[in-house]
Amino acid sequence: MRIITLVLAGAALGYAVGAASAQEMGDPAAGEKIFNKCKACHAIGEGAKNRIGPELNGIVGDKPGADRGGYKFSKGFQDWAADKTAWNETLLTQWLTNPRAVVKTTKMAFPGLKKDADLKNVIAYLASFDAKGGKQDPAAALKAAASK
Template structure:
């Protein structure tokens, strides 16, 4: 009986956790509004920051035509690639992930916002 109760609780907990981490690109577009002053995702155009078009899978510090900080290019040279996990860590606290980055943004604090903005970026990274 205890085993059944345990598995029932674990199933509910897993469902709630997975549901709360679901990615919503439409919600991510709203979160991305915070990024638009410096970045573009729907076209390959650099602004104050590099284009985020095609960012998923890209090596850090490598978008053509953008002058990155030395720490960002070093991060790329050391193997940092932008995937879900790396972007989540970076967007939560950019200066902690890559010390010396030029990005002035303080970061996104809500896990839901992080997941959603990454879902939004994925639309432009195919």
Template sequence: MKKILVLTAVAFAAMSSAALAGDPAAGEKVFKKCMACHAVGEGAKNKVGPALNGVVGSVIGKHPEDYQFSKALQEMGAAGKVWDEAALTEWLKSPKAFAPGTKMAFAGLKKDEEIADVIAYLETFK
């Protein structure tokens, strides 16, 4: 019985992980919602929000260096927090809930699949 429970838990974890694995091509389409304020790709420059090349895995509130982040994000970075998948997921769901005091006005993405897709897309810009 114990073995069945363990195998079921492993299978469920694998399915959950696979369900959250994003599609970069779909993420490119979802990213159009972000393009008014952010840029990615060769030659990307800061706009109202920072350019997002290399954001995945970077220290929160520090990348890119030439952008003035809110105090809320600077404090997270000072505490060593990074933009990993979990942090990006929470941020993209509700920036103001993730970092009260943030300058970002975007209300957030509501669909988990869109969030996973955008993160997968951003990962292509190392």
């Protein structure tokens, strides 16, 4: 009986943790507004092309530095990205908080986002696009990226 109770308690806890994680995900609609700060250099969605920075379709779960339509990343970024497996919420949060603190020689001149809510929201927005610029479930994309 004790084992069954522990299994049920663990299942309930796992459900509660999963529910909390889903509630903690940012709001893609709010993230779209924050992404306006990024549009001068980046594009996302159907027909997105590289600009000063790479297009960002399917970025969540993709390997940092992976081919983005021929975009040429800086050597410093390539060196930093070499041992990274995927852009997940943690890595994107680090990067978007202050890109130059992560890679001093990055081409990205953006000073970063300082508010936690802005970071979560823009990451949720990025996660809502698949590799072709179509819409996808951002929670599923973030979950898949976390397991890489």
